[in-house]
Amino acid sequence: MSLVIYRKYRPQTFAEVVGQEHIVRTLTNALLMDRIGHAYLFCGPRGTGKTTMARLLAKALNCEKRQGFEPCNQCPSCQAINESRALDLIELDAASNRGIDEIRQLRDGIKFGPSQAKHKIFIIDEAHMLTKEAFNALLKTLEEPPAYAFFVLVTTEAYKMLPTIVSRCQRFDFTKIPLEKVKQSLLAIVEKEGFKMESQAASLIAQTAQGYLRDGQSILAKILTAADVKKIISTADVQSLLGLPDYQNVIKLADFLSTGKTKEAILLVNALVDGGYDLSQFTKLFLGWLRQIAILKVDPELRNLAMSHLTDDQFVVILGQSKALTQPQILQAIELFSHAEVKTKMSFLSQMPLEIAIIEMGLTAKENVSKIA
Structure with missing residues (x-):
């Protein structure tokens, strides 16, 4: 049976990890200097490599032929971890095993040394889901673990962790990947x-x-x-x-707003609805475009900060739109469409929040023209 993409291409060495360079550097240095801590806390957004990093650390610690810091992926220990059959790598999903009984079983199990590998490693996923009683039961083990035992606590919500637990771990904060x-x-x-x-x-x-x-x-x-x-x-x-509209529709909407063409902007949004496009995704694309306009408005030299993925033609278009709109107009548009993006998901007419944002932009433009006149 074929594996899903994210499992098939899960990093098998530290060199294969995408992003998180600061964490990779610290952990690999610790492996080189044999200064691995007994407990780690990996926290950060979903899908950024926390559990993968925990497994890599476990594999490196138990690798029988490790050269430097990289696991060999050839020895029986590495192969057992790669195939999810390692007896001395215990993974606990705290979302479904969150009570004191499960932690007591873990605590009792830690009394016995590793059965096959050099170390016994415990990975507790979604650790913030543990009950207070379970945290307290874990506390003593984290304070004085056996020399062969290592813990990695993984969480997406570090603020829910007990401070007494956090203080006993080396904390690493994972970030979104560029x-x-x-x-x-x-x-x-x-x-x-x-x-x-x-x-x-x-x-x-x-x-x-x-x-x-x-x-x-x-x-x-x-x-x-x-x-x-x-x-x-x-x-x-x-x-x-x-269900994404192409950038041409994003560009058109920005053009209509910069030239005060409220009617055309409303017609464009409704055409997207009729075409079956996801308006929430479109609004996110448009907000990203507005952000780029705002940054260029500050200084064109900031292009690489937000626009490395755009073509030269798109850069020329954004530069022109940044000159046609004032910074207050751009910031107002970002605020209005940010609110519209949230409301789009809840509105019985998905286009209505966007239409309101467009009309408000048009009214502001008319008021500014009246003041000048």
């Missing part, structure tokens, strides 16, 4: 799968994933499944499968 790195990672997977993909198509997937690599890989899996026999994926294919 869009360009997500894009390059996706393109590498596409090539390994025997497909070809336009660069702009990969950029669209990366933008939709919003820095969550696993989300990007899941989207890619869907697109590869739907790809035709030619195995060539175009930007139009991605837009169609994700």
